[in-house]
Amino acid sequence: MHIGVLALQGDFHAHLTQLQRLGASCGEVRSRVQLARADALVIPGGESTTLWRLLEVLELEQPLRAWLAEGKPVFGTCAGAILLAREILGPDRAGLGVLDISVRRNAYGRQIDSFLAPAESTAPGFEGLECLFIRAPVFERVGPRVEVLAEVGGRPVWVREGRAMAATFHPELTHDLRVHRAFLELASGSTSSCGSSAPSATVTPYASSSAPSASLARSVSVGGR
Numbered sequence: 360m361h362i363g364v365l366a367l368q369g370d371f372h373a374h375l376t377q378l379q380r381l382g383a384s385c386g387e388v389r390s391r392v393q394l395a396r397a398d399a400l401v402i403p404g405g406e407s408t409t410l411w412r413l414l415e416v417l418e419l420e421q422p423l424r425a426w427l428a429e430g431k432p433v434f435g436t437c438a439g440a441i442l443l444a445r446e447i448l449g450p451d452r453a454g455l456g457v458l459d460i461s462v463r464r465n466a467y468g469r470q471i472d473s474f475l476a477p478a479e480s481t482a483p484g485f486e487g488l489e490c491l492f493i494r495a496p497v498f499e500r501v502g503p504r505v506e507v508l509a510e511v512g513g514r515p516v517w518v519r520e521g522r523a524m525a526a527t528f529h530p531e532l533t534h535d536l537r538v539h540r541a542f543l544e545l546a547s548g549s550t551s552s553c554g555s556s557a558p559s560a561t562v563t564p565y566a567s568s569s570a571p572s573a574s575l576a577r578s579v580s581v582g583g584r
């Protein structure tokens with residue numbers, strides 16, 4: 360299995376390093392040919408408006424949409440999570456729609472308001488996860504089929520729907536490999552460690568305005584989306 364990392368802008372190199380630490384076959388994606396070679400894709404953090412622009416200029420948006428439509432595994436962090444959302448707020452526009460979520464950009468404020476915080480509830484096996492937020496977005500709505508894998512401040516920060524995963528924080532910028540390992544497991548189709556064991560006692564179900572939220576404890580079935 361070869362993991363592509365979209366390498367147009369942002370901290371793609373940190374994702375490659377993390378994947379290499381886990382022994383994964385991985386490489387940069389800057390062209391249609393490289394995208395076609397990828398069995399799974401990571402879309403890194405950076406600046407989502409710049410990513411949209413570069414996808415357009417490099418004529419990669421339609422190939423990416425077609426690649427995603429095949430249901431291949433994808434993981435977006437921060438700006439990458441914004442791209443994968445159904446609805447983007449601030450300014451409002453449609454995302455790629457791979458995850459049934461609404462995401463508000465820059466919801467914590469400016470770059471200077473970036474912070475590190477421990478996840479207060481997580482899927483089993485992810486206790487103590489430190490989450491680094493850099494001019495991060497917030498998942499304002501998560502659809503009924505979206506699994507919440509971690510929360511900070513009572514809000515979902517790591518979610519999954521089928522074989523698509525998104526985090527508002529930057530797991531590629533810490534030494535903790537668990538989030539990337541979970542994506543590799545998801546991508547390879549092996550039983551994911553996310554939420555697959557006994558329900559956690561620390562779970563706080565996320566109350567969404569428009570969706571009965573998935574609970575952190577619910578078991579996850581790896582399947583199509």
Ligand code: GLN
Nearest residue numbers: 404405406407437438464
């Ligand atoms: N604020 C950026 C955006 O809106 C995301 C920041 C990040 O990826 N760290 O795209």
